[in-house]
Amino acid sequence: MRYRSLFRSTLAAFAVPLMLAALASPSLAKDEANPDWPCVWRKVVETDAATIWDGPSLDDTKNWRDDDTVRKLSAYVIARRLKPEEVEDAIKKFAESIPEETRDKKLTELFAAALARNNEERKIVISGIERFHKRQLARAKEIEAEGIELPSTDLMTLSESEGGANSGDAPAGKIEDPTSGAPPKDDPEERMKWEIRVFQERQQNIPIACEIPQLMDERIGLVARAIRALMKS
Amino acid sequence: MLFLKSALSAAAAGAAMALMSAPAMAYTAYITNEKDNTLSVIDTEKLEVIKTVKIGQRPRGVVLSKDGKWVIVCTSDDNIIQVYDAKTLEFVKLLPSGPDPELQILHPDGKILYVANEDDNLVTVIDIEQGKVISDVPVGVEPEGMGISPDGKVLVNTSETTNMAHFIDTTTYKTFDNILVDSRPRVAIFNAEGTQLWVSSEIGGTVTVINPADRKQIAKINFEIQGIAKEAIQPVGVRITKDGKKAFVALGPANRVAIIDVATFKVEKYVLVGQRVWQLYLTPDDKLLFTTNGASNDVTVVDVAAEKAIKSIKTGRYPWGVVISKD
Numbered sequence: 239m240r241y242r243s244l245f246r247s248t249l250a251a252f253a254v255p256l257m258l259a260a261l262a263s264p265s266l267a268k269d270e271a272n273p274d275w276p277c278v279w280r281k282v283v284e285t286d287a288a289t290i291w292d293g294p295s296l297d298d299t300k301n302w303r304d305d306d307t308v309r310k311l312s313a314y315v316i317a318r319r320l321k322p323e324e325v326e327d328a329i330k331k332f333a334e335s336i337p338e339e340t341r342d343k344k345l346t347e348l349f350a351a352a353l354a355r356n357n358e359e360r361k362i363v364i365s366g367i368e369r370f371h372k373r374q375l376a377r378a379k380e381i382e383a384e385g386i387e388l389p390s391t392d393l394m395t396l397s398e399s400e401g402g403a404n405s406g407d408a409p410a411g412k413i414e415d416p417t418s419g420a421p422p423k424d425d426p427e428e429r430m431k432w433e434i435r436v437f438q439e440r441q442q443n444i445p446i447a448c449e450i451p452q453l454m455d456e457r458i459g460l461v462a463r464a465i466r467a468l469m470k471s
Numbered sequence: 472m473l474f475l476k477s478a479l480s481a482a483a484a485g486a487a488m489a490l491m492s493a494p495a496m497a498y499t500a501y502i503t504n505e506k507d508n509t510l511s512v513i514d515t516e517k518l519e520v521i522k523t524v525k526i527g528q529r530p531r532g533v534v535l536s537k538d539g540k541w542v543i544v545c546t547s548d549d550n551i552i553q554v555y556d557a558k559t560l561e562f563v564k565l566l567p568s569g570p571d572p573e574l575q576i577l578h579p580d581g582k583i584l585y586v587a588n589e590d591d592n593l594v595t596v597i598d599i600e601q602g603k604v605i606s607d608v609p610v611g612v613e614p615e616g617m618g619i620s621p622d623g624k625v626l627v628n629t630s631e632t633t634n635m636a637h638f639i640d641t642t643t644y645k646t647f648d649n650i651l652v653d654s655r656p657r658v659a660i661f662n663a664e665g666t667q668l669w670v671s672s673e674i675g676g677t678v679t680v681i682n683p684a685d686r687k688q689i690a691k692i693n694f695e696i697q698g699i700a701k702e703a704i705q706p707v708g709v710r711i712t713k714d715g716k717k718a719f720v721a722l723g724p725a726n727r728v729a730i731i732d733v734a735t736f737k738v739e740k741y742v743l744v745g746q747r748v749w750q751l752y753l754t755p756d757d758k759l760l761f762t763t764n765g766a767s768n769d770v771t772v773v774d775v776a777a778e779k780a781i782k783s784i785k786t787g788r789y790p791w792g793v794v795i796s797k798d
Contacts, residue, residue, distance in 0.1 A: 282702050286700055455766045459766060
């Protein structure tokens with residue numbers, strides 16, 4: 239038991255500082271106003287229209303949900319599984335289906351709808367990243383205290399929304415846990431090694447998750463440009 | 472014509488070019504694409520990509536040798552500096568650096584390269600002809616911005632986590648002063664006279680202008696854009712015209728470049744450019760400004776006199792660094 243205890247304390251002594259260092263990555267330069275934000279990028283919860291839109295005001299677009307086509311198309315064009323040309327084609331087809339006199343108005347509405355959907359999803363993704371990071375912090379503390387009792391089926395859910403516009407994307411809502419499965423129950427050493435491995439493998443998913451808001455920015459910008467290219471005003 | 476519309480329309484490019492106040496000279500711009508591991512080469516007269524070449528992993532900071540013959544690139548994920556022939560774009564050699572080199576600057580004599588290594592809190596001093604490390608200078612955590620005084624006597628490095636501008640004597644390689652600036656300083660640049668040092672702070676959302684002689688603050692520039700949340704305004708790249716009259720600050724995901732009247736330190740105008748604009752570079756005649764836009768995968772060309780975006784040029788994915796050759 240002495241060896242075992244020595245092993246455990248040694249493991250904890252080396253592994254925990256490493257884990258805490260990992261929590262500080264990928265960037266050490268933290269945004270002090272947002273301590274639960276683990277990404278290199280500064281936390282920006284919403285994409286403001288003014289960052290990507292130089293078209294007509296969005297004030298008259300609040301009823302976009304009443305238009306079935308706009309409602310469906312706005313969800314479609316922000317789905318990141320689509321290729322850029324598929325997004326542009328869909329927007330072009332929509333524009334061609336609208337009489338010229340109302341085209342700009344409907345295209346503005348489509349942008350407002352896509353932006354609203356983008357921002358709804360963005361909030362979910364961002365809060366998911368923060369929750370995930372908080373859970374990792376808690377896990378690190380638990381391992382440090384050697385009082386580990388983690389549920390074996392605790393998959394990392396980054397988003398509560400499933401089956402939405404980006405359900406086919408990876409990694410949009412969930413990150414698959416490569417270490418999922420039952421931890422060894424009887425051997426404390428093995429259990430601890432397992433917990434550390436789980437922790438480290440989960441930690442590697444943070445940079446991947448952090449890229450999602452960037453990919454969302456890229457897409458909504460593409461949507462804005464594709465729409466503006468078809469407008470006269 | 473609205474910029475976003477013209478950006479996508481090839482036909483509009485010709486009309487947009489007509490907006491330019493004077494004919495453009497043919498220079499060559501080199502853009503590093505962080506995600507694609509490529510270098511895009513742009514003809515600044517045609518305003519189009521003329522060549523794209525595969526280079527090392529995660530290329531970021533890029534400079535030219537003094538004679539313009541070499542393109543020198545921080546390939547961050549290879550933990551090394553790569554040198555390419557500026558004309559043929561063939562690989563020339565490697566230069567040593569520390570881990571995760573991000574930004575670099577050449578001494579005005581063209582012989583010494585200073586590299587900020589993001590992962591080891593050191594600035595590496597390299598003799599580029601011999602390809603040897605001369606010295607390592609300890610600085611703050613996550614060094615990034617690199618500025619050198621026009622006389623080459625003072626090197627300034629900013630550290631993203633320590634939030635400082637470190638003033639380094641280039642003869643002794645010792646730090647002789649450290650100045651606190653706002654959160655996550657990204658870029659440091661001297662004006663052509665060497666009387667001002669501009670430091671951008673990405674999280675702080677400001678630019679601090681420092682007098683290099685006494686290291687006292689001359690001005691602090693804040694940015695406000697109607698309809699855009701404060702946290703989206705993230706100053707990174709800074710460039711100042713040679714006559715010292717205009718400065719340009721890239722504002723990250725606000726997708727704007729601020730044009731500043733240096734005499735008053737007031738923002739004159741915000742120009743809408745591509746998404747997540749980070750680094751900037753002026754053509755040698757100071758007529759055009761090139762911006763790298765990491766989220767829209769393009770470069771925006773701004774006419775300096777007209778203060779307008781005139782063209783958007785598609786590059787590789789996540790364009791990061793930019794430098795423009797005199798040739």
